[in-house]
Amino acid sequence: MTNNQISLVELLQIFAQYRNNIIVNIKHLQEHYQRTAIKRVKGVRDENGELLQPWLRTEYMDNAEYVGMGEFHFNRNTATINMLIKRKAKLAKLEDKTPTLEVAGLLVNDLNTFNNYTIVSDGKINVKSLQVKISSKKAFDLLKEKGILDAEEFDFHAEHTIQLDNLPLVPSDGHYSSIDGLFSQLAEIKVLSSIISAHLKQESDRFVVAQVDELKNHYLSKNIYINFPTTNEYPDINEALVNGSVESRVSYKVDIGSKDILNLGKLYSANRFLGRMYRLYDKETREVIKKPSFEMAFQENLAFRHKLLSSRTNITKVDELMKPIFDDFLGLEDNGIVTAILSKVGADTLAQILQDKDTVTKEEMVAALTAAKTKLEEYTDKIYRDKISPLVFYIGVTGLLPNEMAVKSITAEELATQYPNLQFSKYEQEGKFFVVGDSIISVYPQTEYYSKKVAVTMEK
Secondary structure: OOOOOOOHHHHHHHHHHOHHHEEEEHHHHHHOEOOOOOOEEEOEEOOOOOEEOOOEEEEEOOOOOEEEOOEEEEOOOOOOEEEEEEEEEEEEEOOOOOEEOEEOOEEOOOEEEEEEEEEEEOOEEOOOEEEEEEOOHHHHHHHHHOOOOOOOOOOOOOOEEEEOOOOOOOOOOOOOOOOOOHHHHHHHHHHHHHHHHHHOOOOOOOOOHHHHHHHHHOOEOOOOOEOOOEEEOOOOHHHHHHHOOEEEEEEEEEEEEEOOOOOHHHOOOHHHHHHHHEEEEEOOOOOEOOOOOHHHHHOOOEEEEEOOOOOOOOOOHHHHHHHHHHHHHOOOOOOOHHHHHHHHHOOHHHHHHHHOOOOOOHHHHHHHHHHHHHHHHHHHHHHHHHHHHHHHHHHHHHOOOOHHHOOOOEEHHHHHHHOOOOOOOOOHHHOEEEEEOOEEEEEEEEEEEEEOOOEOOOOO
């Protein structure tokens, strides 16, 4: 890093600050963009592998050369930064391009589409430059002061090429927060979020069932986002590798965990854990329901109880973490853990409703669950944004831990000897591990595949 030179991370922070004053040449970006994953196409494949396309398509409402500056997002467990670009679009029939203007009693002639462009992929620059126009003199002056622009005078008509590949990715003097206690917070929130999401899978606080079905038939989510089914462009990866359509690379994943649970990926989904530890039964007939799920929880005649476990059931640290949260939520034990989690994220309404759930309507419960889900997601996003993702990015870029966390790495075998409750996947067994306070940072390789062909047009 030279004198006064800023890092890519700091440049993106400036872009984010002035994103309403900077527009990006989307055609230039598309023409020079290289995918970092297997290209996905809209539709599903039949039993013969043939692609069945959706009956609707999207059409952009602009055909502009420029789009608004996107939002930048750090990946949660790789040194990757994506730029999310939003554009206005409408739905039209694939067959004759007839526009679809109304669905489920809603006007849908002003929808948003979202496209992710990977700026940094696994610690390496993937987009070498951006061509932009700048409408704010303050933004222009700041970028010029930082050595990003060569132009002498501010000209809002001028297009500027901003080189990204000549910048260091991270600042040399960055400071990173302690991660002590974060894993337990995230794990508890993830468990509760999974329970709530399982309840809401077929429910909406805005629409009746028939509306949800009609939205789904038109590839729209309950939040009115376009949601086409997608599948890999190449159904046979091995064949694509042989003919050169696809290439592979090694991606290094960075996870945080505890001395009992290596990472959040070890947690069960809500419905899987429900089937593992609980029975759902008819309160009148006492008949046990096969394949219980939280979607059934709104049926008044059904109730939950603990499952009688066989002596062969191996109770793990994951079970010990999840069970008190489930017991409390299901009303089988009053340990206060659910209320504590909800209060922490500001979702007190659901906490109160769960205390009085025998007297509330289904509509009230769905509304409270939906609001709490948003609060839990926002709290989780903030932890990652402020404390974990910057650390993950630094480790992925440099291959090092920050000076304030510097400890010697150990192997999976050495770690398992010290902490026998930990469970390792085949990828994790090849990793390196760092014990930092009460946390464990894992760094392990994983093979990723990507479409070699350069994308030259944005998908519709």
